[in-house]
Amino acid sequence: MAVHPPRAEAVVDLDALRHNVTLLAGRAAASGAATMAVVKADGYGHGAVQVARAALQAGATWLGSCSLAEALVLRDAGITAPILSWLEAADRDYAPGIAAGVDLTASSVRELGAILDAGHPRVHLKIDTGLSRNGCPADEWPDLVETAAKAQADGRAEVVAIWSHLACADEPGHPSVDAQARRFQQAYDIATDAGLDPKRHLANSAGTLNRPDLHFDLVRVGIAMYGLNPLPGKEDLRPVLTFRSSVALTKRIARGESVSYGQIWTAPRDTTVALVPVGYADGVPRLLSGRMDVWLAGRRRPVVGRVCMDQIVVDCGDDDVPVGAEVVLFGAGDRGAPTATEWADTIGTIDYEIVTGMYRPRVTRTYRGAR
Numbered sequence: 001m002a003v004h005p006p007r008a009e010a011v012v013d014l015d016a017l018r019h020n021v022t023l024l025a026g027r028a029a030a031s032g033a034a035t036m037a038v039v040k041a042d043g044y045g046h047g048a049v050q051v052a053r054a055a056l057q058a059g060a061t062w063l064g065s066c067s068l069a070e071a072l073v074l075r076d077a078g079i080t081a082p083i084l085s086w087l088e089a090a091d092r093d094y095a096p097g098i099a100a101g102v103d104l105t106a107s108s109v110r111e112l113g114a115i116l117d118a119g120h121p122r123v124h125l126k127i128d129t130g131l132s133r134n135g136c137p138a139d140e141w142p143d144l145v146e147t148a149a150k151a152q153a154d155g156r157a158e159v160v161a162i163w164s165h166l167a168c169a170d171e172p173g174h175p176s177v178d179a180q181a182r183r184f185q186q187a188y189d190i191a192t193d194a195g196l197d198p199k200r201h202l203a204n205s206a207g208t209l210n211r212p213d214l215h216f217d218l219v220r221v222g223i224a225m226y227g228l229n230p231l232p233g234k235e236d237l238r239p240v241l242t243f244r245s246s247v248a249l250t251k252r253i254a255r256g257e258s259v260s261y262g263q264i265w266t267a268p269r270d271t272t273v274a275l276v277p278v279g280y281a282d283g284v285p286r287l288l289s290g291r292m293d294v295w296l297a298g299r300r301r302p303v304v305g306r307v308c309m310d311q312i313v314v315d316c317g318d319d320d321v322p323v324g325a326e327v328v329l330f331g332a333g334d335r336g337a338p339t340a341t342e343w344a345d346t347i348g349t350i351d352y353e354i355v356t357g358m359y360r361p362r363v364t365r366t367y368r369g370a371r
């Protein structure tokens with residue numbers, strides 16, 4: 001048992017995660033859809049196995065991972081729920097995935113061929129409806145569908161679903177969403193004409209929250225499950241991750257003394273500063289230098305000077321801040337502490353990148369609410 005607080009700690013609140021999954025799975029169920037919990041990138045930095053278990057407890061029935069390697073981590077942990085994986089380097093050996101009962105994605109005839117060569121797969125065919133990224137272009141789709149239908153008729157594969165991904169679901173009313181939905185319908189018609197009877201899935205978190213007409217058989221939720229709302233407006237979502245540390249050292253510095261590299265901040269008065277032993281190597285973006293607060297001893301306080309690799313300095317004025325006091329860098333925001341979304345907005349990125357960036361060996365992960 002550690003008797004000292006971790007230097008840098010990511011606290012994952014699985015009760016909050018289950019709350020979010022219950023909300024999202026409820027929305028999906030209202031339109032007859034099942035819910036896939038997307039746990040790629042080690043569960044957006046929260047820990048894929050723990051997130052997967054909690055999501056399944058709360059009503060998700062599918063799991064989604066980017067790579068087959070990520071899917072196999074879930075299987076190795078004893079998780080038996082259906083898992084879809086969707087992106088590999090060319091010519092991967094799919095046999096371990098098929099043996100482990102992982103559903104695979106084919107975006108081209110070539111990819112489907114490699115999958116069929118590896119065994120008797122459960123396969124989802126991905127149509128590109130407008131992202132121009134992963135997914136089969138419309139002109140190659142009839143070929144892909146014919147090849148898959150033939151493999152299924154020959155008993156060499158099970159075609160589970162066709163699917164696609166939305167580009168702008170987080171911008172309500174964006175015309176691309178309807179355009180993608182129309183292309184998705186055309187792809188489905190071609191698949192059924194070829195004799196397939198696939199399930200359909202299209203919606204990410206934003207689509208799940210604001211386009212119930214696009215839920216189809218299954219929704220794939222990521223960011224909203226982690227409690228971060230991809231849409232403008234309010235939803236009853238609870239941020240799952242809290243990033244915290246503690247005060248390692250305090251000192252008085254005189255008016256006119258500067259703090260940290262480059263001396264970009266100089267004390268305008270005598271003040272107490274608190275040293276917090278986390279930095280950009282722990283996921284605090286250096287771009288937040290001079291632009292962030294932490295929650296410390298009952299209130300928000302500014303971080304002054306540059307964010308360093310291993311440390312930041314907090315201006316505490318004349319307050320008596322004890323060494324060892326908890327410092328919340330970001331969290332649920334309910335007590336007034338900063339959030340991952342606030343960090344993202346400050347430096348011009350998205351909260352997805354902030355929380356996923358917490359996947360680092362130097363940050364200790366702890367779980368609350370594990371069952």
Ligand SMILES: *Cc1c(COP(=O)(O)O)cnc(C)c1O
Pocket residue numbers: 038040086165203204205206220221222223224230
């Ligand atoms: C990441 C991902 C999702 C989840 O997206 P969110 O916006 O986090 O809900 C869904 N589908 C695919 C294919 C993805 O890559």
